Every structure is written in structure tokens, then in C-alpha cells.
Amino acid sequence: xxxxxxxxxxxxxxxxxxxxxxxxxxxxxxxxxxxxxxxxxxxxxxxxxxxxxxxxxxxxxxxxxxxxxxxxxxxxxxxxxxxxxxxxxxxxxxxxxxxxxxxxxxxxxxxxxxxxxxxxxxxxxxxxxxxxxxxxxxxxxxxxxxxxxxxxxxxxxxxxxxxxxxxxxxxxxxxxxxxxxxxxxxxxxxxxxxxxxxxxxxxxxxxxxxxxxxxxxxxxxxxxxxxxxxxxxxxxxxxxxxxxxxxxxxxx
Amino acid sequence: xxxxxxxxxxxxxxxxxxxxxxxxxxxxxxxxxxxxxxxxxxxxxxxxxxxxxxxxxxxxxxxxxxxxxxxxxxxxxxxxxxxxxxxxxxxxxxxxxxxxxxxxxxxxxxxxxxxxxxxxxxxxxxxxxxxxxxxxxxxxxxxxxxxxxxxxxxxxxxxxxxxxxxxxxxxxxxxxxxxxxxxxxxxxxxxxxxxxxxxxxxxxxxxxxxxxxxxxxxxxxxxxxxxxxxxxxxxxxxxxxxxxxxxxxxxxxxxxxxxxxxxxxxxxxxxxxxxxxxxxxxxxxxxxxxxxxxxxxxxxxxxxxxxxxxxxxxxxxxxxxxxxxxxxxxxxxxxxxxxxxxxxxxxxxxxxxxxxxxxxxxxxxxxxxxxxxxxxxxxxxxxxxxxxxxxxxxxxxxxxxxxxxxxxxxxxxxxxxx
Ligand code: SF4
Numbered sequence: 148x149x150x151x152x153x154x155x156x157x158x159x160x161x162x163x164x165x166x167x168x169x170x171x172x173x174x175x176x177x178x179x180x181x182x183x184x185x186x187x188x189x190x191x192x193x194x195x196x197x198x199x200x201x202x203x204x205x206x207x208x209x210x211x212x213x214x215x216x217x218x219x220x221x222x223x224x225x226x227x228x229x230x231x232x233x234x235x236x237x238x239x240x241x242x243x244x245x246x247x248x249x250x251x252x253x254x255x256x257x258x259x260x261x262x263x264x265x266x267x268x269x270x271x272x273x274x275x276x277x278x279x280x281x282x283x284x285x286x287x288x289x290x291x292x293x294x295x296x297x298x299x300x301x302x303x304x305x306x307x308x309x310x311x312x313x314x315x316x317x318x319x320x321x322x323x324x325x326x327x328x329x330x331x332x333x334x335x336x337x338x339x340x341x342x343x344x345x346x347x348x349x350x351x352x353x354x355x356x357x358x359x360x361x362x363x364x365x366x367x368x369x370x371x372x373x374x375x376x377x378x379x380x381x382x383x384x385x386x387x388x389x390x391x392x393x394x395x396x397x398x399x
Numbered sequence: 400x401x402x403x404x405x406x407x408x409x410x411x412x413x414x415x416x417x418x419x420x421x422x423x424x425x426x427x428x429x430x431x432x433x434x435x436x437x438x439x440x441x442x443x444x445x446x447x448x449x450x451x452x453x454x455x456x457x458x459x460x461x462x463x464x465x466x467x468x469x470x471x472x473x474x475x476x477x478x479x480x481x482x483x484x485x486x487x488x489x490x491x492x493x494x495x496x497x498x499x500x501x502x503x504x505x506x507x508x509x510x511x512x513x514x515x516x517x518x519x520x521x522x523x524x525x526x527x528x529x530x531x532x533x534x535x536x537x538x539x540x541x542x543x544x545x546x547x548x549x550x551x552x553x554x555x556x557x558x559x560x561x562x563x564x565x566x567x568x569x570x571x572x573x574x575x576x577x578x579x580x581x582x583x584x585x586x587x588x589x590x591x592x593x594x595x596x597x598x599x600x601x602x603x604x605x606x607x608x609x610x611x612x613x614x615x616x617x618x619x620x621x622x623x624x625x626x627x628x629x630x631x632x633x634x635x636x637x638x639x640x641x642x643x644x645x646x647x648x649x650x651x652x653x654x655x656x657x658x659x660x661x662x663x664x665x666x667x668x669x670x671x672x673x674x675x676x677x678x679x680x681x682x683x684x685x686x687x688x689x690x691x692x693x694x695x696x697x698x699x700x701x702x703x704x705x706x707x708x709x710x711x712x713x714x715x716x717x718x719x720x721x722x723x724x725x726x727x728x729x730x731x732x733x734x735x736x737x738x739x740x741x742x743x744x745x746x747x748x749x750x751x752x753x754x755x756x757x758x759x760x761x762x763x764x765x766x767x768x769x770x771x772x773x774x775x776x777x778x779x780x781x782x783x784x785x786x787x788x789x790x791x792x793x794x795x796x797x798x799x800x801x802x803x804x805x806x807x808x809x810x811x812x813x814x815x816x817x
Contacts, residue, residue, distance in 0.1 A: 249755070251748075251751035251752060251754075251755075252752060252755040252756075253748050253751065253752035253762065253765070253766050254752050254753075254755060254756055254758055254762040255755070256765075259762075259765045259766070273443070276441075276443055277443045277444055277445050277446075278445070278446075279501050280500060280501060280502070281499065281500045281501050282500070283499070283500070289499065289500070291501070309430075309431050309438055310431065310437055310438055311436070311437075311499070312431050312434040312435065312436070313434055313435055313436050313535070314436070314499060331434075357400070357496075360400070360402045361496050361497070361500060363402070363406065364402075364405065364406060364409055364493070364497075365497060365500070365502050367406055367409055367410055367413075368409055368413050368457070368497075369446060369448070369454065371409070371410050371413040371414045371417070372413055372414075372416075372417045372448055372454065372458065373417075373448045373449050373450060374417060374418075374448070374450050374657060375450075376657060376671075376672055377450035377451075377452075377657075377672060377674065378449055378450050379449070379450050379451040380449065381451075382447075382450075382451030383447055383448070383449050383450070383451050385451075386444070386447040386451060386453075387446065387447050395446070396500075396502070397446055397502075
């Protein structure tokens with residue numbers, strides 16, 4: 148078995164695939180991180196991310212998979228779900244080694260696993276589309292802080308850009324410390340410098356005048372649509388797991 | 400803005416609207432136009448109430464003043480409650496401000512009937528028109544059609560709203576007569592018929608000219624109240640089927656009657672909400688719409704009630720053991736869909752995956768089949784399969800013994816009442 152160490156990028160992953168075929172490697176194990184000489188594994192190889200090689204692999208994948216299939220693979224890697232590198236590698240190798248498109252071969256463990264990952268990511272993306280709560284700031288723009296389980300912020304851009312085309316907004320991933328900002332024309336990635344402990348403490352201070360009123364109205368609305376005689380806490384928590392509550396206006 | 404006054408109105412008028420269970424905001428295709436605000440397509444639940452229902456729309460009444468006296472309704476004329484009314488502008492402002500904060504997908508506006516049908520309908524239409532034309536709002540709008548409103552107003556409503564609905568409320572005409580003496584069945588059916596034709600006509604036009612205006616792109620729906628009158632499930636589902644077929648409804652909603660009023664025509668105030676029955680009706684409805692079941696396969700004269708302890712698909716299967724076992728590696732999709740424990744997604748996955756090789760139990764499990772249920776009804780690429788010649792009843796007992804139904808508790812409390 149050979150241990151492959153790569154830098155965690157998608158190009159890095161594709162370069163690793165290139166190396167697997169170039170060196171005719173059989174069983175491999177993929178790790179993310181820095182290559183440290185000598186230590187830990189007996190047989191190991193450093194993957195040096197290389198755009199040309201990565202592109203050659205990508206080109207092959209585009210032949211072997213549908214364009215949706217390639218996108219799904221990309222999203223699965225982007226999400227940074229821990230411990231899945233080897234499944235992604237297994238999927239890619241299976242796709243390349245097969246003569247026909249294997250995307251729907253759910254009997255295969257890698258195909259099934261990637262489909263499960265895509266499901267998880269899609270669910271997290273949907274949750275964000277649902278649970279993001281914008282707050283209106285004095286300059287007329289809208290701000291939302293999020294802490295998703297996976298790195299799904301880039302997957303949210305299209306939805307929010309289509310929907311809130313006529314207002315400036317920002318969504319900030321507080322855990323991964325970056326955000327997207329829409330300025331009425333385009334979106335860009337940004338990194339904010341929150342003075343201490345990474346929380347936008349001054350957001351409340353920056354509220355526009357009626358922000359508090361609408362938050363209050365929304366909480367009221369949320370309470371009055373409840374039908375007490377049908378209470379079902381288990382179902383409620385299954386739909387909105389507690390970890391999302393701290394950014395939900397109606398649950399704060 | 401007088402925040403206290405608005406808060407008070409919102410509390411009253413949201414509270415009065417909450418018994419309408421429809422929450423869907425999907426099925427429309429409205430895009431964001433000219434860099435306006437919003438779009439309506441995917442139907443997101445932005446929150447969930449503590450009873451576990453989806454909160455997707457700002458669901459309110461324009462007013463709870465009403466000239467009618469329907470027995471099952473909190474807003475009925477003779478009920479001594481606080482009354483309130485929003486202005487058109489207040490509803491518009493609330494909708495826009497909630498929408499911008501990503502609280503909602505749009506607005507579901509209904510109303511008590513003040514003065515007369517047209518007067519009321521005209522106000523509802525004005526809210527929608529203002530949102531669309533003045534605020535360039537492309538979010539979802541569901542308007543209640545007031546029974547007896549004129550065709551001209553219904554037409555205008557269709558041009559601005561994504562969905563329209565008339566609530567039948569009672570599953571049969573007799574039930575309606577008993578509990579809503581002011582309402583005529585005819586008045587309720589008429590706007591549905593008008594809308595059905597208008598929707599068909601606009602869809603045809605849209606095929607010819609891309610620029611033709613949209614007309615209620617998310618179609619029509621209705622709601623029936625369950626358990627306020629003595630109709631059985633056979634009557635309820637057949638009448639739902641009738642409306643699906645004849646009025647091309649997108650959805651029929653079933654709302655378990657919540658006892659809110661003392662009235663000799665109604666179940667007593669301490670009666671519990673028939674939640675299990677409501678759930679079974681939704682499951683049955685689902686089977687009719689997505690699983691290719693005909694209504695009379697689910698309920699009929701000799702089987703007038705849905706089982707409360709098992710779901711209608713399992714119930715059908717054990718009544719039709721001669722159709723099983725099904726070989727999942729060969730059977731067509733239609734039959735696989737009928738297997739208890741296999742959902743639409745799993746069924747499609749099975750049909751795709753088996754082209755690459757025959758599937759075994761492990762793979763079925765991974766695909767998402769609930770093998771605990773399905774094992775009594777299928778064979779696959781494995782030597783293991785159910786060899787005992789079990790009766791439907793025995794299977795039911797096995798499945799009930801191994802599943803921890805969230806409803807068992809409820810079934811018991813409901814049964815205790817009898
Ligand atoms: S007409 Fe509507 S609001 Fe008025 S009492 Fe009947 S159901 Fe209630």
C-alpha cells in the first residue's frame with residue numbers, strides 16, 4: 148500500500164489520481180496535510196499539485212461522467228467532509244476504469260458513498276437556504292451569519308443572487324471565517340476583520356431603526372401560528388436541529 | 400408605523416388563519432424579473448412550528464370580520480372574539496420586510512367575508528397587484544378565492560397570484576349544509592371551474608407565445624376538514640379523487656378538526672384532534688398521486704376506513720398477497736413502487752442500479768430500502784428470502800412488533816375515546 152499526501156485542494160486530488168496511474172499504484176491511501184520527511188508511513192509519495200496534470204484527469208472525467216456527475220464530485224470535495232478523501236479517490240478510479248458511465252451504479256460502494264455525501268451536502272445547502280436570517284443594517288444592506296456543518300457557502304451564491312437581486316447582502320461563514328458579498332451586480336468572497344473572538348458584536352449596533360420591530364413581529368408570528376394541542380417536540384427538533392437555533396431569529 | 404397596533408393585528412389575524420393547513424409554496428415557476436425582489440420555484444420551509452409543521456408563507460387573514468356563521472370556524476359571526484383588519488398597505492409592508500429577511504417564501508392571504516364576496520375578493524386582489532406591480536415582487540402569492548366572487552376578479556387574481564384555493568371544508572355537500580348553512584356548494588365549485596378553464600387556456604397560450612402572461616402557475620388547491628362530520632375515508636378520498644380529476648387540483652389538504660367551539664352539531668370540545676387519521680389520509684393521497692394507485696384500491700365499500708395502525712400501502716399489500724413476492728431485479732417500476740418499504744427514490748435507484756448487476760439485500764439497504772418491511776414482499780440476488788408462507792395478518796404483526804411507530808401512542812389515546 149502506498150500513502151499519498153496531498154494539499155487538500157481539488158486540483159491536488161486530481162493530481163493524486165494522475166500519480167496513481169502514472170506510477171501504476173494499486174492500493175493507496177490518501178491523506179491531507181503537509182509532507183513530513185521520514186516519519187509515520189513506510190511507503191509514501193508526495194503529490195505536488197499540478198494544473199496540467201489535474202486538467203488531463205478532469206478531461207477524462209468529463210468523458211466518463213455526465214457534467215452533473217463532475218459537478219457533484221466537485222461539490223462533494225468542496226464540502227470538506229472529514230475522512231472522505233479515499234472514497235472520492237475510489238469513485239474517480241472506478242469511473243476511469245469503467246467503460247460505461249457508472250454514476251447510477253448504486254450497487255458499488257464508492258458510487259453509493261458519493262451519492263450519500265451529495266445528499267448530505269444538498270441537505271445542508273437547503274437548510275442554509277431556509278435558515279439564513281438577514282438583518283438590515285443602517286446602510287440599507289442585509290447581513291447574515293451562518294455556521295454550516297460543511298463548507299457549502301459557495302453553493303449558496305446562485306440561489307441568493309437570483310432571489311435578492313435588488314438589495315445588497317452579505318452571508319458570512321463564522322466557522323470558516325469567510326463570506327460572500329453581493330453589491331447589486333456581482334458577488335465576491337470577503338474576509339472580515341471582527342476585532343475580537345470572530346463574532347460580529349457590532350452588528351446589533353448597526354441595525355437600522357425598524358430591524359428590531361420586524362424581528363419582534365416575526366417572533367410573534369411564529370408563536371401565534373403554533374397549534375398547542377398538536378405539539379410535537381420530537382418532530383420539531385428533527386426539522387430544526389438545535390445547533391441551528393442560535394442564528395434563527397424566531398428561536399433566539 | 401405603530402408597532403404595537405401592527406403586532407396586535409398580526410397576532411389576531413395569524414392566529415385565525417392557522418387552521419388552514421396548506422403551506423406549500425412550490426410548483427410555481429416565477430423567475431426574478433428585471434432585477435426585482437424574489438422568485439418562486441423551490442418551495443422552501445423557512446421554519447417549523449413546535450407542532451412540526453412547515454412555515455413557508457406569511458399566512459394571515461386580511462380580516463377576521465365575517466358575515467357568515469360556519470360552525471367549525473373561529474371567525475364565525477356569532478363567536479365572541481376580538482376582531483381586526485389589516486389595510487392593504489400593511490399586508491404589503493409585512494410581506495416585503497419578512498421576505499427580505501429570508502423569513503418566508505411569500506404570502507398566503509385569506510379573509511373573512513365582510514360586506515360581500517366581491518368586495519372582499521377585490522381587496523385580496525389589490526394586495527397581490529400592489530406587490531407585483533409596485534414592488535416588483537416575484538415571491539410566492541397564494542390567494543384564497545372567496546366563494547361567489549365574480550369571474551372578472553377571479554381572472555385578475557389568477558394574473559397576480561401563483562396559487563388560488565377555495566376550501567371545500569366539508570368532504571360532502573350534506574356536511575357543508577349542516578355546518579355552513581350560508582355557503583352554497585355551487586358558489587364554491589363555480590370559481591374552481593372558472594379557474595380550471597382559465598389555467599388550461601393560459602397554458603395553451605404560453606406554449607404558443609413565450610411572452611403570454613402567467614396565470615396561477617402553481618394551480619389550485621383545496622382543503623377539507625376531517626372529523627367534524629361523520630364522512631368515512633371512502634367518501635373523503637373519493638371526493639378528493641373527483642376534484643383531482645375534474646378540476647385538475649394540485650393538492651387536496653386534509654385538516655384534522657381542532658375543536659374550537661361548543662356546538663351540538665360538532666364533536667365536543669375535549670375531543671382530540673384526529674392526527675393519525677389525518678396522516679393516513681395524506682399517505683393515501685400520496686399513493687394516488689405518486690404511486691399509481693387507483694383510489695378504489697385503497698378504500699372502497701367493503702374497506703371504507705383506512706387502517707390506523709398501519710399505513711395504507713402496507714395495508715393494500717397484505718390484502719393482495721397474491722401479487723407478491725416481487726423480484727426487484729426484474730419487475731417493472733410500477734410494481735416495485737407498490738412494495739411496502741420502497742419509496743419513489745429507492746424504486747428509481749433500483750431500476751437504474753440493476754442495469755449494472757443484480758442487487759442483493761445489502762445493496763438494497765444502502766439504496767434506502769427499508770428491508771425490515773420489504774423483506775416479506777420481495778426477492779433479490781440472494782439465497783435468503785422469506786420462505787414461510789405467511790398470511791397477511793402474520794406479516795402485519797411481525798412488522799408492528801419490530802417498528803416503533805410514532806403513532807402507537809396516539810392510536811391508543813384515540814381508541815380510548817370509544
Ligand atoms: S365564511 Fe370563512 S371566515 Fe366566515 S365563518 Fe365561514 S369559514 Fe369562517
